[in-house]
Amino acid sequence: MSKDDLVQLEGKVVSVGKDGTFSVEVQGGHQVLAKLGGRMRRERIRVAQGDEVRVAVSPLDPHHGLIVYRTR
Template structure:
């Protein structure tokens, strides 16, 4: 599935787990687990607890996501 097919949702990072996995609480109060996309890892963009992020969520598995953007 291409990144353009993912649903873009905003949320807040509430926990950083082992292995580069983050717990994100979306604006609709649903909690999902998400990991960083490749460009964020490539350019060493750091995400810490409390950051506002945009998460790409697949329609096939809405419990996992991909952190696409870190808001300033």
């Protein structure tokens, strides 16, 4: 599956877990367990609780995703 196949959703970080995982609430009230995407990790962009983020989710597994953008 390529990056073009991922669905991007807007959401808000609800909680920050250990080992770099985040619980993100997306539209419709669904919870997604997300990690930082490669470029976010490489550039050391910090994500905290309450931040608005964009999450890339696979259509095959909508419960896990990657945080690809943090809005300002």
